[in-house]
Amino acid sequence: MNCDAFVELVTAYLDGVLEPAVEQRFVAHLAECDGCDRYLEQIRTTVAALGHLPEESLAADVRDRLLSAFRDWPAD
Incomplete structure (x- = not known):
C-alpha cells in the first residue's frame, strides 16, 4: 500500500469498516511509514477535538x- 491509498482509507479505518485484508495492509503500511503514522495521529487529534x-x-x-x-463534490 502506498501513502495515497493509506490516506484514502483513514476514515474507514477509524470507523472500523475496512475489510480484514485491506486493514492488514493498512496496518502493515502504518508500521513502516512514519509520515502516515503522524498523519493518522493528526486525524485522531482533529476528530477528538472537533467531535x-x-x-x-x-x-x-x-x-x-x-x-x-x-x-456535488466528486466522489472519485
Missing part, C-alpha cells in the same frame, strides 16, 4: 452553504 463541538454551534445558513458547496 465535541455542539452541532448547534454552526449557524443554519452556514450549514446550508457548506452542504450546498459539497453536495
